[in-house]
Amino acid sequence: MRLEPPASTDPRDVLRALRAAVVGAGPAVALGGGALPDDVPPGTAVVVTTSGSTGVPKSVVISRNALISSAYATAARIGEGAWLLAVPATYVAGVQVLVRALLADREPAVVAGPFRPEPFAAAARGMASHDNGARVPTYTSLVPAQLQRLLDAADADATVAEALRSFEAILIGGQALAPSVAERAEALGARIVRTYGSSETSGGCVYDGVPLDGVGMSVVDGEVRLSGSTLAEGYLGDPERTASVFPVDADGTRWYRTGDGGEIVDGVLRVTGRLDNVIVSGGVNVSLDRVEAAVRGIAGLESAVVVPIPDAEWGQGSAVVVPGISPAEETAALERIRAAVGAEMGAPARPARVVSIAELPTLSSGKPDRAALRAALARDPRAQAHPSGSGSTGHGSDRA
CATH class of the missing domain: 3.40.50.12780 (ANL, N-terminal domain)
Structure with missing residues (x-):
C-alpha cells in the first residue's frame, strides 16, 4: 500500500x-x-x-x-x-x-x-x-x-x-x-x-x-x-x-x-501515572506523576510541571517548573508545594526546588516538552537539589 x-x-x-x-x-x-x-x-x-x-x-x-x-x-x-x-x-x-x-x-x-x-x-x-x-x-x-x-x-x-x-x-x-x-x-x-x-x-x-x-x-x-x-x-x-x-x-x-x-x-x-516516571529517592519509589497531580491541585500552580533532577544526598529528587512566577516567589511556592506533597505522599516525595520560567516549552500537541525541560535543568546548576542543611530548599533530615 x-x-x-x-x-x-x-x-x-x-x-x-x-x-x-x-x-x-x-x-x-x-x-x-x-x-x-x-x-x-x-x-x-x-x-x-x-x-x-x-x-x-x-x-x-x-x-x-x-x-x-x-x-x-x-x-x-x-x-x-x-x-x-x-x-x-x-x-x-x-x-x-x-x-x-x-x-x-x-x-x-x-x-x-x-x-x-x-x-x-x-x-x-x-x-x-x-x-x-x-x-x-x-x-x-x-x-x-x-x-x-x-x-x-x-x-x-x-x-x-x-x-x-x-x-x-x-x-x-x-x-x-x-x-x-x-x-x-x-x-x-x-x-x-x-x-x-x-x-x-x-x-x-x-x-x-x-x-x-x-x-x-x-x-x-x-x-x-x-x-x-x-x-x-x-x-x-x-x-x-x-x-x-x-x-x-x-x-x-x-x-x-x-x-x-x-x-x-x-x-x-483511575490512572495514577506513568510507570516509568518514577524516581528512587532515599530508597523510596516516588511517582512524579502523583507529585505533579498534587502540585497542580494548589491554586495558581495548575500549569506546573515536575521533572527529575540529581540529588547529591538522596540520589534522585524532583524540581517543580512553574510558569508565570518571578524568581522572588520561588521560596514561598516551594513551601506550599512541600507542605501539600508531604501531606499527601510523605516526606520522600517532596520536591527539592522550584524553578520559575516565563513560558513552558511545549510540543506541537500542546503538551509540555518534558525532554526540553530536563535538558534545560541539567544545564542550570540552580536547579540541582542540594544536601540537607544547605538551605531552605534542601530535603531536610525528616526525609528518613
Whole structure:
C-alpha cells in the first residue's frame, strides 16, 4: 500500500487526505514524519509519527477500521453533531476530530495557527446551525492548557465564556486535568469529558473512566491494558516493539500495554501515572506523576510541571517548573508545594526546588516538552537539589 503525506500540515490538506484514506480508496496518510516506506499493512489509514514528551520517536500504524470504530463509539457515547478542530491535525486527537466530522458528513470548523481564545470563540459562534428546526450539537477536543487559557480569557470576555458553554461536550485529553481547572469549567457551565487513550488506541477510548463500547480494560501487575477494535496495528518497521507492547493473551485477546499505572474500581478506571516516571529517592519509589497531580491541585500552580533532577544526598529528587512566577516567589511556592506533597505522599516525595520560567516549552500537541525541560535543568546548576542543611530548599533530615 502506498503511503503519502498530505500536501502540507494545513488542516484542510490533512482533511482531504483523510477523506480519501478513510471513506475512499485513497492511499494511507503519513502524519508527523518524513518519507516512510511503502510496505504498510493493508487497510492502513494513517501512520502517526511522534517523538512524544520523552523524545523517543514512534510511528503508529492505525487502520481504517480502527479509526471508524473509535469515531462511531464516541458518537454512541456523547452524540453526533458538528466538530471544531482546535488541536493539531497531525496528532491523533486532531485526526479523530476530522474523522468524526467526515463520518457525520459535516464540514469541520477549524481554528488554524497558534491557539488563541478569540479565534476559538469566533469559530464556535460560526458553528451555530439547525437541522429540521433543531439545533445541531457541537463538539470540540482540547488539551488542558488550551482549556485553562480559555477559562482565563472567559473571566473578562463574555464571548469566550459563551463559546465554552455552547458545546455539547468538550473532550479533554493528552494529560491529566487539574481539579481546580475542572471545577472552574463546571462553574462556568462548560461540559467537560475527560478522555484517556493514545495513538495506539486511535485516540481517547476511555471517557470519564468508563471505556467506550467495544473497548476492554484491565490492570495487570499494576499496569493499565486496553483491548478492542480501536487498537492500532503496531509500530511501523518495529515488530519486536509491536509484539512487546501489543501482547495476545491465552484467550486470543490482543491488548495494548499502556505503560501507565492505575486501578479499576466499580468499573471506573483511575490512572495514577506513568510507570516509568518514577524516581528512587532515599530508597523510596516516588511517582512524579502523583507529585505533579498534587502540585497542580494548589491554586495558581495548575500549569506546573515536575521533572527529575540529581540529588547529591538522596540520589534522585524532583524540581517543580512553574510558569508565570518571578524568581522572588520561588521560596514561598516551594513551601506550599512541600507542605501539600508531604501531606499527601510523605516526606520522600517532596520536591527539592522550584524553578520559575516565563513560558513552558511545549510540543506541537500542546503538551509540555518534558525532554526540553530536563535538558534545560541539567544545564542550570540552580536547579540541582542540594544536601540537607544547605538551605531552605534542601530535603531536610525528616526525609528518613
